[in-house]
Amino acid sequence: MSNTSKTVSDMITARYDSMTRAEKQLANSLLDNYPVSGLGSITAVAEAANVSTPTVVRMVQKLGFKGFTDFQARLHHELEETISNPITKHERMAPNAPGAHILNRFAESVMHNMRQSFGSLDPAEFDAAARIIGDRKRAIYLAGGRITGALAEYLFTHLQVIRPGVTRISTNAASWPHYVLNMNRGDVLILFDIRRYERQLEALARTAAEHGAEIILFTDQWGSPVSKHARHCFRLSIEAPSAWDSSAVTLIVVEALIEAVQGSHWEKTRERMSMLESLFESTPLFRKPVAGE
Known part of the structure; x- marks a missing residue:
C-alpha cells in the first residue's frame, strides 16, 4: 500500500509499537473516534488524550507530516471521502471523467482496485x-x-x-x-x-x-x-x-x-x-x- 493510499489510522497502527507511552496514549485517543477525534484544535486534541501539545507535534511528524496542519488536512480529506453521498461523489468525479467508454473506465478502475487491495x-x-x-x-x-x-x-x-x-x-x-x-x-x-x-x-x-x-x-x-x-x-x-x-x-x-x-x-x-x-x-x-x- 503506497503512502498516498494509506490512511492516518494505517500510519498510526504501523508505528504504534515504536511510540512512547504518551504517544500511545495520544494514538489511542485519536483512534477511539477516528477521524473526528483529530479534527479539533491542537490544544483540544492534546487535552482529550491528556498529553502535551509538543507530544502531538512530535507524533504527527513521526507519522511523516510536516506539522499539525498537514496532519489535519489528510484527516479532512479522508472524512470527505467517507461521507460522500452518491450525488456528491458523481458531481466531484464527472468533470474529470476521461473520454473513454464507460466499460473501459470501469475495467481500469476495477483493475486498479484489485492491485491496491x-x-x-x-x-x-x-x-x-x-x-x-x-x-x-x-x-x-x-x-x-x-x-x-x-x-x-x-x-x-x-x-x-x-x-x-x-x-x-x-x-x-x-x-x-x-x-x-x-x-x-x-x-x-x-x-x-x-x-x-x-x-x-x-x-x-x-x-x-x-x-x-x-x-x-x-x-x-x-x-x-x-x-x-x-x-x-x-x-x-x-x-x-x-x-x-x-x-x-x-x-x-x-x-x-x-x-x-x-x-x-x-x-x-x-x-x-x-x-x-x-x-x-x-x-x-x-x-x-x-x-x-
Missing part, C-alpha cells in the same frame, strides 16, 4: 478467517448494510451449502438483540460495511464482541468504525467512475474465501451438496432437460 491483503489473515469460518463448532452469523446486505446474502447462500449453523441476520435492527442472545463465545459474526458507515452495524458489532463473538469485517480502504471490534478486517478498494462504489473486489475476495472454506472440508461439503441436490430433485426449482432437446 491484493497488494495489501495479508494471506495469513485470509487463511485464519477461512479456518474459523470452516470450524463447525462455531455458529456463523452474517449481516450487511443497505447496499452491502446483498454481499452478506451472497456469502450466506454459499455457506449454507458448505456447513450447518449459518444464520443471516435480519436487516431489521430491532431484531438484532435476539440474534446476539443466541451467540456463544467464539461464534463468528461476518459484517459488510463501507463508507457512509451504518451506526446500527457498529452497534451490532460492539454488542456481539461484548458477548464473545469474533468479528470478520469486509470494509473499504478507509475502514469502517466496526474495524476496532474486528478480529479479521479486509480493507478493500471500492472507488469507481460512478456515483456508486464498486463491490467487485469485495466479491472476488468473498468468492475466494468460499472456495478456501469448502476446499478445506471438501468431503463434508460434498456430502451436503449431494443431499441438497437430492432435495432439489423434489422441487420444480431448476429446469430439467427434456429428451430430444
